[in-house]
Amino acid sequence: MSDPSQISRLDKLRVTREYLAYQLQRTDATIRELEAEEKQERHRAEQARADQGWKIQPQRGEAPPVLHRGGCATYQSRDGHLLDRGQARLALTHETYIVMCEICTPQTDLMDG
Structure with missing residues (x-):
């Protein structure tokens, strides 16, 4: 018989999946931010060169x-x-x-x- 106070393996995997999904969302957001910064920096460098x-x-x-x-x-x-x-x-x-x-x-x- 299983102990009701114990978290099942399935529940642990679900929690792990939710956490990993959150991490993926945060990583994707950070990547988008860094890509935007790189694009702005390239634009600034091109403008400085043109000037x-x-x-x-x-x-x-x-x-x-x-x-x-x-x-x-x-x-x-x-x-x-x-x-x-x-x-x-x-x-x-x-x-x-x-x-x-x-x-x-x-x-x-x-x-x-």
């Missing part, structure tokens, strides 16, 4: 090419290629006239240093 570069909007019709800071939302480069300071300065010495974006004012940081 340190320049991009040239190609000539459109009669409008001359426009130099932008890498993070300027006025023009989104299709290839995502950014110019470094030396390349941007070299582009300005090219015989084609390049205008500066009036929104991001790329010349400010380009001429420093």
Whole structure:
């Protein structure tokens, strides 16, 4: 005869299953949080990289090419290629006239240093 004060093996397994399900939910939540943090960090790193570069909007019709800071939302480069300071300065010495974006004012940081 079994002792009524004893927990059955089946009940122990049910409790264990509930605990493991809880642990799995917590682990899944932590994974989602960490993935979101990693995504935000990648975005911040990409933005910081863009802020340190320049991009040239190609000539459109009669409008001359426009130099932008890498993070300027006025023009989104299709290839995502950014110019470094030396390349941007070299582009300005090219015989084609390049205008500066009036929104991001790329010349400010380009001429420093």
